[in-house]
Every structure is written in structure tokens, then in C-alpha cells.
Amino acid sequence: MVYSQRRSPGSRRLLLSLLLFAVWEAGSGQVHYSVLEEVKHGTFVGRIAQDLGLELAELVPRLFRMASKGHRDLLEVNLQNGILFVNSRIDREELCGRSAECSIHLEVIVDRPLQVFHVEVEVKDINDNPPRFFRQEQRLFILESRIVDSRFPLEGASDMDVGVNAELRYKLNPNEYFDLDVKANEEETNILELVLKKAVDREEIQEHLLLLTAIDGGKPELTGTVQLLINVLDANDNAPKFDKSIYNIRLLENAPNGTLVIKLNASDADEGINKEIVYLFSDLVLDNVKSKFIIDSNSGEITVKGELDYEDCNLYEINIDAVDRSSFPLTGHCKVIVKLLDENDNIPEMVITSISLPVQEDASVGTVIALISLSDRDSGLNGQVTCTLSPHVPFKLVSTFKNYYSLVLESALDRESVANYELVVTARDGGSPSLSTTASMYVEVADVNDNAPAFAQPEYTVFVRENNPPGCHIFTVSARDADAQENALVSYSLVERRVGERALSSYVSVHAESGKVYALQPLDHEELELLQFQVSARDAGVPPLGSNVTLQVFVLDENDNAPALLPRPGAGGAGGALSELVSRSVGAGHVVAKVRAVDADSGYNAWLSYELQPAAGGARSPFRVALYTGEISTTRTLDEADSARQRLLVLVKDHGEPALTATATVLLSLVESGQAPKASSRVLAGAAGAEAALVDVNVYLIVAICAVSSLLVLTLLLYTALRCSAPPTEGACGPGKPTLVCSSAVGSWSYSQQRRQRVCSGEGPPKTDLMAFSPSLPPGPSSADTVS
Structure with missing residues (x-):
């Protein structure tokens, strides 16, 4: 006798075919397949690439891959034809027990751009288990x-x-x-x-x-x-x-x-x-x-x-x-x-799978960072789980499928502002009271080369004394790059150009790693007062970024040139000595000759003074020399007792440290008034005027020195203030205080336009400089207008 619990409808029949076709779930956009349990390895499940809208040729380049929680080896995809097939034995009872529904959830991930698809494969039951009694x-x-x-x-x-x-x-x-x-x-x-x-x-x-x-x-x-x-x-x-x-x-x-x-x-x-x-x-x-x-x-x-x-x-x-x-x-x-x-006695379970860590700081909004899958062993509301993200960060959670979330980028990143984020993901069920679980996630922001090296200031002023030793370290440039690793590795180089007829690299060089600037050869103030050039800082990123800084190197004068005597054309004399005829009838203070000298240095190094050396035997000479003009004049009226041949030694000395000197020999011949040239009468006539002019020149000289000194003090104060507000400059050659004073061929203290030293900055017109030179008096009526 046969009894049955329920009889199946006559229309129900077991599917004999092992190949089932894919259909789209209504409204979800997810691919759904069916497959019978216990089918053989290699059994066709569906054309997954075609159903997802993917080209076969892009599966490998886009890193097509498939993930399934706990069932990684049951199903596999042939990347050559895009077919999903059975990879290993599927036992429905082992997967789902006595559950009426049994499905394998797959996550299909492709890159470039990143896309995530959800595929559900329903495992259909076959009659592979006979009824069993617990006892025999x-x-x-x-x-x-x-x-x-x-x-x-x-x-x-x-x-x-x-x-x-x-x-x-x-x-x-x-x-x-x-x-x-x-x-x-x-x-x-x-x-x-x-x-x-x-x-x-x-x-x-x-x-x-x-x-x-x-x-x-x-x-x-x-x-x-x-x-x-x-x-x-x-x-x-x-x-x-x-x-x-x-x-x-x-x-x-x-x-x-x-x-x-x-x-x-x-x-x-x-x-x-x-x-x-x-x-x-x-x-x-x-x-x-x-x-x-x-x-x-x-x-x-x-x-x-x-x-x-x-x-x-x-x-x-x-x-x-x-x-x-x-x-x-x-x-x-x-x-x-x-x-x-059921009671709400199981906390939600969370599995976080990293996709794009670390995150590039230039990643586009919407980039998927990680996948989050949730589960709860409870049923009903107790098993319904929601997911939240804290604190306020440039990321958000997007629900992609039931109990599946994607962590995506919501706003732009800047590694230089925030290098890493610690996220707290909270999963909470719908029970009362609800249970929750949290997971911390560390998101590191990877650097891209988006910052060029930056100098502290756009221009630096460096002072270097002339005659420096070759290879002397004169300055160090330093640029900071806000990026990291090789993107922040800075190298330095010169921006090559011409300095006159020579290349800049023949004057200076810069160390590529340290930024130290060296003078390759001794610098000469008389040849080059200002050397202006640029140093480039470039990082090691791809592509590299760079910036330039300008260095103004002022070459400071040293007392390396002795005074040079200037002969006057047509002047008499033998052996380099100056010869003049002097009438015995001239009175005291009469200018009889003038020693002319120049110094190629600048400033105080070119400020010349004249001294009359004592005569041999200690005899007192009736002549004297003006300290700053080099003019030789009588101290008294000449008489018959004075020797007809007067030999004077004039010491010309600059004001450098140490001072350099030159000696001029002046030969004076005393003649009677009738024997003197007519020019001598002009000298005698202008003696008084020359004496007065000398006094005026001394006054002007004192005023000029005071003005230059005041200007120097003001410049030093301004320079000190700038130095306190800017990074210190270096100069291994020991630069001194700038003294922008030069000597001219004329030799008087004034602001002169006559001598224009070319400033080798490579830009703009030549600059004028403050000159120091001796005063020039109008010639007298006598023959005292001689060459010294």
C-alpha cells in the first residue's frame, strides 16, 4: 500500500538538460543563471561576458576577475570566449542544506575603468539523495x-x-x-x-x-x-x-x-x-x-x-x-x-576587500576603493543590515546589491593636506535593540607629482670678495618640494647663458644634489662687478616639475691695485722723473707742479693721498705737496740760498688695508725771473686763486665723505633688516660690506657719469657708480700746468 504526503502537479517535470540560459532580474540589472547540482566539470553556465556587455578582447587587458565569498573554486570563466562554466563539484545540500533557495553570488570586477557586476547563479536540486531512516x-x-x-x-x-x-x-x-x-x-x-x-x-x-x-x-x-x-x-x-x-x-x-x-x-x-x-x-x-x-x-x-x-x-x-x-x-x-x-543575538559580520589601495591623490571622483559584504545569521528584521561610514571624509558608501556596498571616492584628494585617512565602517542590524559591529580601515593617499620645487624667495643677493680661490663655495640654494619620495627629490642646475663672450658655466657651477654654488675661477671686481644668473630646481617626478631662482653676485673690491702715476704729454724729465722750471721770484703758496695718479680699485681702496718724503741730509725743503690733490707749492719765498736743483720724492698712497704706494720723482730747476717761460707768469698770477680753490675743494671733500658715510650706514641698516626677514645667505669666501665706490681717471670726489663699469647681469643698460677722484683746478698763467 502506497501513501504520499502531497502529489506534485502534473505539469511539474525535472529539467533533463544541464545547460540553462541567463536572464536579467527585473529591475535590478543583475545577471541571473541557473545550473543543476552535481554536473560535470566544464558544464556551460552562461555567456557572462556577452551578458555583461563586455568585449572578449578586453577581458584580459581590463583584468577581468571574479570573486565569491566562500565559493571561489566552484565556477570559473574562460577568458578566451567569455563563458562561465562549472569548475568543481557543486553539492546543493552542502551549500544550502534544506533551504528552499540556493544561489551562488559572484562579484565580477574589471578595471580601466573599474566596474563591479553582481551575478547570481541559482543551484537547482536534483534527486541525488535517497530517503533515509535514522534507525535500521x-x-x-x-x-x-x-x-x-x-x-x-x-x-x-x-x-x-x-x-x-x-x-x-x-x-x-x-x-x-x-x-x-x-x-x-x-x-x-x-x-x-x-x-x-x-x-x-x-x-x-x-x-x-x-x-x-x-x-x-x-x-x-x-x-x-x-x-x-x-x-x-x-x-x-x-x-x-x-x-x-x-x-x-x-x-x-x-x-x-x-x-x-x-x-x-x-x-x-x-x-x-x-x-x-x-x-x-x-x-x-x-x-x-x-x-x-x-x-x-x-x-x-x-x-x-x-x-x-x-x-x-x-x-x-x-x-x-x-x-x-x-x-x-x-x-x-x-x-x-x-x-x-529568533532573537537578535548575532552581531552583523563584515568583510572588507581592498580594491584600489593606496589611492592616488589624483584619483577621479567615483573611484571604487573597497568592496564591503555584510551578513547576519539572524532572520527577519534581526538579519537586515545597513552600513554607515564615519567620520566626515572624502569617501562614501554606495549600495550595489543586497548586503553589498562599495566604498567610493566622493571628493578630490590632496596628499599634501592629508596623507592618510582612518575610516570607521559600522554595520547595524534592524533588531530591537539593534546590534552593530565596526571595522577600522586605513586608506593611504599615494603621491603624484603635482608640486614644483619652491624657493623661499625669488631672488638672493650674494657678496663675494674678488680674488677668491678657485672652487670657492659662495652660496647654497635650497628648494622644498611638498611631494613625497622621488617626486620630492630635487636636483639643481645652472640656467646657462652668455656673460660677455664667455659661458656662465666658466664662472660658476652648482652641485646637483646639495645646491651649493661654487666660483670656478677668481673673480675680478675691475672686470666684473655684478654676476646675475639663475639656478633651476627640478624634481624627479614623471613628468618632472621645476622652478628657477635668481642670484645676484656682487664682487667686492679688494686693494689689489697700487696707485699708477699718469705722465702728462709734453712734460719734461729724464728716467721717468717730472721736470719743471720754477722762477725764484715766486712767493709762498705758489703751485709749481702737480703729481697725477689713479688707482684701478674702487672706494677707499682708490682714495689717494700724497706725501712729500724728507730730503736727504735732513734739509728743510721750501716746497710742500697737497695731501689729496698732489699739487706741489712753495712754503716760502725762494732766495739765493736755495739750491738751483731741487729733487722731490712724492709718496702716493691709497687707503686700502694694507695700503699700496707709488713714488714720483719731481725735479725742479730754480731760474731767475727773466729765464722763466711766459707760462710761469700765468702760474704766478693764478697762485692765489688756486690756493682758494684748494680750500673749497677740501670743504667739498669733507661734505662728500660725510654723505657717502651716511649713505653707507643707511644701506647697511636696510640690508640687515632684509637679512633678518629672509634666510641667511652664505659666502665661504668671507664677503665684506658692499662699498659701491670707484675711482675715476680724473680723481675727484663726486657722483660721476664719466666712468661706467659694465655690470654683467645680462639685462638692462650699464649702471653708473659712485666715483672717487682728485680735484682738478683750472690751469694758472704760468708754466705750472705741468704733467705729473
């Missing part, structure tokens, strides 16, 4: 006095498949005493009962052997069997009876030990000891049920014994026997079905 043999004890239609519970079979493949029907081998009754309760579990259809007689048959067969609904059908061993007893007339045959109980998971599940009550119509009832777990109760519950044999109370976890098992079936205390006991039966109610 079920033993029943039946009193011979039991009336016809008495019922005895049997343990049913279970099938690991789902759907129609798990729909079981049962049949009992043909016999005249027993029949089989199958019912389905509200929990969709089978209740098997052995029905007595003919009274048994222990004296006739003491033991009945039956075969119970379970048949599933698959094609082809699979079966499982169990042997029923029925012992006929001689005893009691009435068996204990429960109020119900099935008790349905709802119980919260995590109920503490000792929690009352139900108090059972059975009654027996017999009297005395045959009425006393003992409550016991049936032999059909499995050990895992006995580990969770305990029954009081006297009161019939079932209480919690072990830990109840909805996520491990949410339904327990407990078969209870009520046995009287007769010598030949009778048994009543019932089933207690305990269904656990």
Missing part, C-alpha cells in the same frame, strides 16, 4: 488486547533534497494485521502511524516483521527502507491517553536552563497500579533533542536543559510515551513540536 530497525510493543484501529507512531524518513525531490510517500509490505496512515501537520512534517486493522493474538503470532519503504518524488524515484519489529504483549486493557496527539509550542531561543516548555497530562481508564503513569522520551527521540530538553517522569513537565540557538536548529520534534505501571504496561503516545523564535 524500529521495535514496537503491542498488547494483544488492543482494539482494532489502535494507532502506533512510527519514525519517518528524511530526504536532504528539496522541493518535489523531498516529497515522500510511504508503503508498507502487504499483511493482514497492520496498515499505514500518513498525515501532514501544519509544520509540513509527516506523522506516520501504524494502524491495527485486525486484532492480534500473542498465542498465534508473538512477533510480526514488516518492511516500511519511503519513496521520494524525484525522477527517477529513490527509496529508503526500515524494518518494523512488532512484539505482541499479553497485559493491560487500556493504554494512557493524551489530550492531544500533537502539541505545538513557540519558544524563544536562548531560553535559560529550567524554562518550562510544556506540562503534559495523560490519563488511564484502568485502576490501581495500571493507572499510574510514567512519562518518558520515546525511543524515537534523537540524542541531540535529549541534550536540549529533559522530562520529569512523574509530572510530565518538559524543561530546557541545554543551549537553544535558532541559527543551529529552529524546530525540535519530541515524541513522548506515557507508560502505566502495570506488569504488562500499556503506552500512550504524543508528539511535542517546539518551534524556536
Whole structure:
């Protein structure tokens, strides 16, 4: 006889083909495939590249890859043809147990640009598991006095498949005493009962052997069997009876030990000891049920014994026997079905997969940084998880699929402002109260070469004394690059140009790594007062960035040129001495000759003074020389006692440190007034005027010196203030204070336009300079206008 829990519709049929076509889920934009479990390796699943809109030629260049949480090796993609195929054995029962729905979720990722697709592969059940009974043999004890239609519970079979493949029907081998009754309760579990259809007689048959067969609904059908061993007893007339045959109980998971599940009550119509009832777990109760519950044999109370976890098992079936205390006991039966109610006792689980770490600081908005998958073992609202991000950072979370998020870039990054971010991702379920879990994520920003080297100021002024040793370090330039690593590695070089007829690199060089600037040769103030050039700083990024700084190198004068005597054309003399004829009739203070000299140096180094050396023998000379003009004049009226030949030695000395000198020899011939040239009368006539002019020149000289000194002090104060507000300049050659004073060929203190030293800056017109030179007086009427 065959019984069935439910019969499948006639239209339902098992798919015989192993190849199933892809369809798009309505409204989600995700690819859905189906595949039967247990298919062979290489079985076609779908043309995933075509369905995702990807070209076959771009799968490898765009780094096509597939990720699946916990199921990485089940499915694979052939990158040559874009086909998704089965890579290893798929066991639906191992993946999803008895769940009605079973799917493998795949994340398909391609780069350049980064795209993330979600693919769902539904695993269809095949009838690969036969029904199984927990025991190979079920033993029943039946009193011979039991009336016809008495019922005895049997343990049913279970099938690991789902759907129609798990729909079981049962049949009992043909016999005249027993029949089989199958019912389905509200929990969709089978209740098997052995029905007595003919009274048994222990004296006739003491033991009945039956075969119970379970048949599933698959094609082809699979079966499982169990042997029923029925012992006929001689005893009691009435068996204990429960109020119900099935008790349905709802119980919260995590109920503490000792929690009352139900108090059972059975009654027996017999009297005395045959009425006393003992409550016991049936032999059909499995050990895992006995580990969770305990029954009081006297009161019939079932209480919690072990830990109840909805996520491990949410339904327990407990078969209870009520046995009287007769010598030949009778048994009543019932089933207690305990269904656990879920509590929010599992925190969400989070898995973060990094995609683009570290993040380039020039990454575009919308770049995917990481993938976040969430899960919660609870059910209902307790298992619905949402994800949030804190603190306020230039990133955001985008929900891409159920329980899947992408961490994407929301605004532009700048590594020089913030080099790294620490994000806190919080996953929270919908329970009450809700549970949450957090994960910290460290996002490093990778540098790109977006900052050029920068100098502290656009221009530096450097002072270097002339005659420096070759290779002298005169300055160090330094540029800072806000980037990192090789993008901040700065090298220095000269911006080559021409300085006059020579290349700049013949004068100076710069060390590529340290930025030290060296003078390659001695500099000469008389040749070059200002050397202006640029140094370039360039980083090692790709492409490299750079900037320039201007250096103005002022060459300071040193006293390296001795005074040079200037002969006047047509002047008389022998052996380089100056000769003049002087009339004996001239009075005191009359200018008789003038020594002319120049100094190629500048400033005080070119300021000349004249001294008359004492005559040999200590004789006092009737002549003197003006300190700053070099004019030789009489100190008294000449007389007959004065030697007709006067030889004067004039020492010309500059004001350098140390001072340099030159000596001029002046030969004066004293003649009578009638023998003197006519020019002498002009000299005599202009003597008084020359003396007055000399006084005026001295006054002007003092005023000029005071003015130059005041200007120098003001320049030094201004320079000191600038130095305090700017990085210190270097000069290994010991630059001194700038003295922008030069000597001219004329030799008087004035601001002159006559001498224009060319300033080698390479830009603009020549600059004028402050000159120092001796005063020039108008010539007298006599022959004193001589060459010195």
C-alpha cells in the first residue's frame, strides 16, 4: 500500500538538460543563471561576458576577475570566449542544506575603468539523495488486547533534497494485521502511524516483521527502507491517553536552563497500579533533542536543559510515551513540536576587500576603493543590515546589491593636506535593540607629482670678495618640494647663458644634489662687478616639475691695485722723473707742479693721498705737496740760498688695508725771473686763486665723505633688516660690506657719469657708480700746468 504526503502537479517535470540560459532580474540589472547540482566539470553556465556587455578582447587587458565569498573554486570563466562554466563539484545540500533557495553570488570586477557586476547563479536540486531512516530497525510493543484501529507512531524518513525531490510517500509490505496512515501537520512534517486493522493474538503470532519503504518524488524515484519489529504483549486493557496527539509550542531561543516548555497530562481508564503513569522520551527521540530538553517522569513537565540557538536548529520534534505501571504496561503516545523564535543575538559580520589601495591623490571622483559584504545569521528584521561610514571624509558608501556596498571616492584628494585617512565602517542590524559591529580601515593617499620645487624667495643677493680661490663655495640654494619620495627629490642646475663672450658655466657651477654654488675661477671686481644668473630646481617626478631662482653676485673690491702715476704729454724729465722750471721770484703758496695718479680699485681702496718724503741730509725743503690733490707749492719765498736743483720724492698712497704706494720723482730747476717761460707768469698770477680753490675743494671733500658715510650706514641698516626677514645667505669666501665706490681717471670726489663699469647681469643698460677722484683746478698763467 502506497501513501504520499502531497502529489506534485502534473505539469511539474525535472529539467533533463544541464545547460540553462541567463536572464536579467527585473529591475535590478543583475545577471541571473541557473545550473543543476552535481554536473560535470566544464558544464556551460552562461555567456557572462556577452551578458555583461563586455568585449572578449578586453577581458584580459581590463583584468577581468571574479570573486565569491566562500565559493571561489566552484565556477570559473574562460577568458578566451567569455563563458562561465562549472569548475568543481557543486553539492546543493552542502551549500544550502534544506533551504528552499540556493544561489551562488559572484562579484565580477574589471578595471580601466573599474566596474563591479553582481551575478547570481541559482543551484537547482536534483534527486541525488535517497530517503533515509535514522534507525535500521524500529521495535514496537503491542498488547494483544488492543482494539482494532489502535494507532502506533512510527519514525519517518528524511530526504536532504528539496522541493518535489523531498516529497515522500510511504508503503508498507502487504499483511493482514497492520496498515499505514500518513498525515501532514501544519509544520509540513509527516506523522506516520501504524494502524491495527485486525486484532492480534500473542498465542498465534508473538512477533510480526514488516518492511516500511519511503519513496521520494524525484525522477527517477529513490527509496529508503526500515524494518518494523512488532512484539505482541499479553497485559493491560487500556493504554494512557493524551489530550492531544500533537502539541505545538513557540519558544524563544536562548531560553535559560529550567524554562518550562510544556506540562503534559495523560490519563488511564484502568485502576490501581495500571493507572499510574510514567512519562518518558520515546525511543524515537534523537540524542541531540535529549541534550536540549529533559522530562520529569512523574509530572510530565518538559524543561530546557541545554543551549537553544535558532541559527543551529529552529524546530525540535519530541515524541513522548506515557507508560502505566502495570506488569504488562500499556503506552500512550504524543508528539511535542517546539518551534524556536529568533532573537537578535548575532552581531552583523563584515568583510572588507581592498580594491584600489593606496589611492592616488589624483584619483577621479567615483573611484571604487573597497568592496564591503555584510551578513547576519539572524532572520527577519534581526538579519537586515545597513552600513554607515564615519567620520566626515572624502569617501562614501554606495549600495550595489543586497548586503553589498562599495566604498567610493566622493571628493578630490590632496596628499599634501592629508596623507592618510582612518575610516570607521559600522554595520547595524534592524533588531530591537539593534546590534552593530565596526571595522577600522586605513586608506593611504599615494603621491603624484603635482608640486614644483619652491624657493623661499625669488631672488638672493650674494657678496663675494674678488680674488677668491678657485672652487670657492659662495652660496647654497635650497628648494622644498611638498611631494613625497622621488617626486620630492630635487636636483639643481645652472640656467646657462652668455656673460660677455664667455659661458656662465666658466664662472660658476652648482652641485646637483646639495645646491651649493661654487666660483670656478677668481673673480675680478675691475672686470666684473655684478654676476646675475639663475639656478633651476627640478624634481624627479614623471613628468618632472621645476622652478628657477635668481642670484645676484656682487664682487667686492679688494686693494689689489697700487696707485699708477699718469705722465702728462709734453712734460719734461729724464728716467721717468717730472721736470719743471720754477722762477725764484715766486712767493709762498705758489703751485709749481702737480703729481697725477689713479688707482684701478674702487672706494677707499682708490682714495689717494700724497706725501712729500724728507730730503736727504735732513734739509728743510721750501716746497710742500697737497695731501689729496698732489699739487706741489712753495712754503716760502725762494732766495739765493736755495739750491738751483731741487729733487722731490712724492709718496702716493691709497687707503686700502694694507695700503699700496707709488713714488714720483719731481725735479725742479730754480731760474731767475727773466729765464722763466711766459707760462710761469700765468702760474704766478693764478697762485692765489688756486690756493682758494684748494680750500673749497677740501670743504667739498669733507661734505662728500660725510654723505657717502651716511649713505653707507643707511644701506647697511636696510640690508640687515632684509637679512633678518629672509634666510641667511652664505659666502665661504668671507664677503665684506658692499662699498659701491670707484675711482675715476680724473680723481675727484663726486657722483660721476664719466666712468661706467659694465655690470654683467645680462639685462638692462650699464649702471653708473659712485666715483672717487682728485680735484682738478683750472690751469694758472704760468708754466705750472705741468704733467705729473
